[in-house]
Amino acid sequence: MKNNIGKLKDCYGCGVCTAVCPVKIINLKENAGGFYSPQISNEEKCINCELCLKVCAFNHKELSLQNAIPKSYAGYSKNDIIRQRCSSGGVGFEIARFLIEKGYKACGVRYDISNERAEHFIASSVEEYTPSIGSKYIQSFSQTAFSEISRKEKYFVSGTPCQIDSFRRYIRHLKIEDNFILLDFFCHGVPSMLLWRDYLHNVEKEIGKAGFVSWRNKTNGWHDSWNMNVDPVESNDIDWHNSYNINILEKKHFYQSRWKGGDLFYKFFLSNYCLNKCCYKSCKYKCFLSSADIRIGDLWGKTFKDENLGTNAVIVFTENGAKILEQLKQCNLSPIATNTCVEGQMKKCPSLPLIYRHLLKALGKDEPLQKTFNHIVKPYRLLTIPKRIMNLISYKLGIKLISH
Known part of the structure; x- marks a missing residue:
């Protein structure tokens, strides 16, 4: 029996194993529950190298980054337009912009309308990276981008904490860790893609085929930014090269607030009804537990309740991360207490709801x-x-x- 990633159940679906496999027999596929998981395409071709298990964060109890001493900051972009367009304070985008201008490539997440999914992609310029702006509260498909990472170039890579934990193991195995700056964020968990497609298709019955999707919009302020926006325009009508300089959501064909009546996607997502199983029982990345150089999030707590433009929590774990922030002149950064940094964040895994299996069976039928x-x-x-x-x-x- 071959010893490979196929023996794991309900893993994170980070996709790093697809990149490390020397015989390329691992693919990221959506399982019956609507979550990405690695599938072995040809078991007989497996050479039993066990590299997929070596880089897998789900297969290890400990984090790949040990003994980090975090430092916490409140921060936001000095560029008012970027701060407005980003979900929070825009620090993540400014870090990417700074590193791209230093010669790094940037691997972030954009929403792909044609495939109805979030996906990692690689950008060589600030303009190319613009579609990464904004939160995407669904699991990202990472196989293509992670497999295209070159050993000879420098990269900025952002992703969920579990993706970044596995990714650090991967670049450490390749002995190219010094070529990377890794960023993660406070993660609530990832909901089933069955939920997302049911939601999207229900909206499209009202407005026609979606051309643009946004999970957050600060038109009414940062604290009231939990708004779903779906615009029925063709994706090629959106000028991504200039989209952080304009408000492309002026003509909202579908706009639903979490607060006013309650948006259905947020009702499911924020109440933790159909997250990936590992988000309930295997997440080891809450608060200050991270394998990234830098972590960002929203400062939702009481300390910043009167701030309504968007402010990031920024946590630095490594010397490389600290050096980046020291040079980040595009942002205002102020040291804050560690307990302030995690105000309003999920501090432990949620409980698996009793309706979980029943709900996943009901989703994905376009009802x-x-x-x-x-x-x-x-x-x-x-x-x-x-x-x-x-x-x-x-x-x-x-x-x-x-x-x-």
């Missing part, structure tokens, strides 16, 4: 998403009202009343 919510989620929410009330009281009082 009205509201129907799925009404028939499965609403009854479950009624059953959990007492626990949610106790959680709210516990949060307000700052004490632990019940176990999760």
